Structure formats: structure tokens, C-alpha cells
Amino acid sequence: MKLPIAIHTDEDYDRAQQRVAELNRLPESSDKEKELHALAEAMLAFELRRDDAED
Template identity: 75%
Template sequence: MKEPIVIHTDEDYERAQRRVAELNAAADSPAKERELAALAEAMLAFELRLDDAEE
């Protein structure tokens, strides 16, 4: 099993956004959908941590 995607920095977040754009341009496949879901989850977790830090 592959390791989970974790975003720690703004640079990681930007890299994830670029990867999402790459995947959206690629042909549909189960692997693509799994990676998109993992990226979305990691990006959301990062955004929530930022929100918590601001409060």
C-alpha cells in the first residue's frame, strides 16, 4: 500500500494543485480517481489546519 498524501507547507499545497491539474488532463482511470480523492482529502486537511491556526 502506498503512503498517504500529506501536505505540510504552502509549497506542498501548490504542488498538489499542479498535480490535480495534471490528473484532470489525463484519461479517466480508477488510479486517477483514487489519487484525486487522496489529494482532495490532504488539501482539505491542510486548509482546516490553517483555519484552526488562525483562530
């Protein structure tokens, strides 16, 4: 079973962005779409937490 993607630091966020770029260069597949979706959710959650902390 694969673990969910979690982003806790700016460095994690940067690595997630790099992974998205890598995935976008690969051919289409269901695994690629699942990973892109999980990365997008994790990145959004991180951005929302960061925005809340700034308020």
C-alpha cells in the same frame, strides 16, 4: 504499498494543486480517481489546520 498524501506547507499545497491539474488532463481511470480523492482529502485537512491556526 503507497503512502498517504500529506501536505505540511504552502509549497506542498501548491504542488498538490499542480498535480490535480495534471491528473485532470489525463483520461479517466480508477488510479486517477483514487489519487484525486487522496489529494482532495489532504488539501482539505491542510486548509482546516491552516484555518484553525488563524483563529
